Amino acid sequence: MTEVAERLEELRDRRLYRRLRLVEGPQGPRVLLDGRPVLLLCSNDYLGLAAHPLVREAAAEAAMRWGAGAGASRLISGNMEPHRRLEQRLAGFEGYGEALLFGSGYLANTGTIAALAGRGEVVFSDELNHASIVDGCRLARAETFVYRHADVEHLAWGLRQAEGRGSLIVTDGLFSMDGDVAPLAELVGLARDHGCRLMVDEAHATGAVGPGGRGTVAAAGLTGEVDLVVGTLGKALGSYGAYVCAGGELVEYLVNTARPFIFSTAPPPPVLAAAEAALGLLEGEPQRVERLRANAATLRGALAGEGFAVPDSETQIVPVGVGDAASTMALSERLLERGVFAQGIRPPTVPEGSSRLRFTVMATHDPDELRDAARQAGAAARELGIAVGESSLAVAA
Numbered sequence: 001m002t003e004v005a006e007r008l009e010e011l012r013d014r015r016l017y018r019r020l021r022l023v024e025g026p027q028g029p030r031v032l033l034d035g036r037p038v039l040l041l042c043s044n045d046y047l048g049l050a051a052h053p054l055v056r057e058a059a060a061e062a063a064m065r066w067g068a069g070a071g072a073s074r075l076i077s078g079n080m081e082p083h084r085r086l087e088q089r090l091a092g093f094e095g096y097g098e099a100l101l102f103g104s105g106y107l108a109n110t111g112t113i114a115a116l117a118g119r120g121e122v123v124f125s126d127e128l129n130h131a132s133i134v135d136g137c138r139l140a141r142a143e144t145f146v147y148r149h150a151d152v153e154h155l156a157w158g159l160r161q162a163e164g165r166g167s168l169i170v171t172d173g174l175f176s177m178d179g180d181v182a183p184l185a186e187l188v189g190l191a192r193d194h195g196c197r198l199m200v201d202e203a204h205a206t207g208a209v210g211p212g213g214r215g216t217v218a219a220a221g222l223t224g225e226v227d228l229v230v231g232t233l234g235k236a237l238g239s240y241g242a243y244v245c246a247g248g249e250l251v252e253y254l255v256n257t258a259r260p261f262i263f264s265t266a267p268p269p270p271v272l273a274a275a276e277a278a279l280g281l282l283e284g285e286p287q288r289v290e291r292l293r294a295n296a297a298t299l300r301g302a303l304a305g306e307g308f309a310v311p312d313s314e315t316q317i318v319p320v321g322v323g324d325a326a327s328t329m330a331l332s333e334r335l336l337e338r339g340v341f342a343q344g345i346r347p348p349t350v351p352e353g354s355s356r357l358r359f360t361v362m363a364t365h366d367p368d369e370l371r372d373a374a375r376q377a378g379a380a381a382r383e384l385g386i387a388v389g390e391s392s393l394a395v396a397a
């Protein structure tokens, strides 16, 4: 047996092995999964825009007008009109001076953190931040201080210990696996008091949370107070890619120092055109965000009615704690047999012992099918004898 085969075997033994499943056709509230019709409750296409006719048309037209690819990085010859135009629209949407596109949220986070936190400095990161932030901290030459989840006292202590060497506080705005929101007002205050920059990753909040889908920072009334806001095009905006909003000087600095921006091919025009069309739909039809919020409340209420411990939040990410990876995956599989696809989330995505079923709601779900999904989840948990009334999640209410 090779060393790689042994490692794969170990992953299987620990119920941490992952395999790809095939979704046939476009994203939507119902899809064919490996040939079977299921209700999709684990897509990040929160507003149902990935398959919207106007979004598809915009991508197709851009492919005909601008071609399929950008051909080079932005600083070589890949900087095209669709990049500049979308950046201006995104900056306006977010209420920031400038926006800078990246190939993905992963690249935006790794590139920006590594560019801003240098040798001899300290970057402060919430313990439940997304893997792309964790990896950005690893890439940065700075030290990393990981503070307990949303614990501003712990962060304040860390900042004091750093004695002025703190350069950046970084947090998810809406936590991707827990569905709760960062204590942004306190973070802004601490950043100010200690002369640090604050960076908020709005990946799951862009288009989904806050006024008109402008995210957690806008919802907290802190637009402009947060130094850098990372938004994504790949989730509620139905396309692919990401952007960083900041003041002009910071953006100029990122253009000159963020390695994924400098050394990676620019995002392709059809992808940008799709995102721009989705942004237009979001601005023109803010009721989509309201529908998402209402659907999230429906699912949360229905799951609680089935006896699940549902964390106290209002967002479209609805985790229910199970605990160990094996039970979580068994529950996910049993639910799938009942026609509902909600992904089981295990380490290393979440800490050991906090595996969970993570439901994500879309604006295009029908409330009745969400209620039925909760009933199926309750029945599946009872069949398996899994106790779900006491949450093992870090942020449980």
Ligand SMILES: Cc1ncc(COP(=O)(O)O)c(C=O)c1O
Pocket: 104, 105, 106, 107, 109, 130, 132, 172, 176, 201, 203, 204, 232, 233, 234, 241, 242
């Ligand atoms: C909080 C957060 N940030 C960043 C990313 C990465 O974004 P992308 O999928 O565009 O690489 C994700 C992806 O799920 C995420 O959840």
